[in-house]
Amino acid sequence: MTTRKIFRSAIWLLFSLIGIAALYFWLQVEFIAAVQIVVYVGGIVVLVIFSIFLTEQAGKEMPKQSTGRTIAAVLAVLSGFGLTLMQIWTYNFQPATKNFDWTVAKIGSQMLNTSSGGFALPFEVVSMLLLAAMVGCIVIAMKSPPATNGKAKEELLEKLNQEHKTELGITEISEV
């Protein structure tokens, strides 16, 4: 976050995501760790690096921030961090003694369970959300969106006419 080269910060993000996956391995939830590596490290970071390459030169340094804003951000973040840490240390958690038992089969059967305690409805909602996001991406990223509203169409027509006129002028001149 503190580096000023955007490509370097993307690489640091990659390493920190791998570190979080390692933390999940250490917590013995290997399924979440695998999902983390596949989705974040394999998908999102690659997407971010692609967009960095598409939008600007990767080696270019970002402009420096104003010091007042940086100081305010540091103060706010440190105070929030201290407050949260105080809460964590003073509230003494009592960990349960039972073992955390999960299996992928359990997760799957509960995820598609329609009775109470099942997660079938959120699952369907999330899949609809993914579909909508995909369609939205394609619509946003279309190279030349069709001019649907009247104003844009008129502007486009005017532009075309002007170009046509200039072309005509050029041809007339060349003929002369």
Added chain:
Amino acid sequence: MSHILFVSTALFFIGMYGLFTRRNMITMLMAIELILNSVNINFVVFNKYLYPAKLDGIFFVIFIITIAAAEAAVAIAIIINLYRSHRSIDVEKASEMKY
């Protein structure tokens, strides 16, 4: 358990710091990813240590990861489109829809 919560709190506030100071849209997107990851860590830790008989935290983590992926894809599509029209991805310069 408190140590892992310490790690996730640190991650959350590093992401907040990035979100506050950076004006570059891709960097802000990366900061949001950091924040979501710290929340995921919290969910897993609370599920493992406080409610080991249930699996709700794991489901929340899975759904958050899915939504984060969708959100990142949409955000990057918007950013690339904005760069095409404005030649810049600075949030200060994309203020014409503000008022």
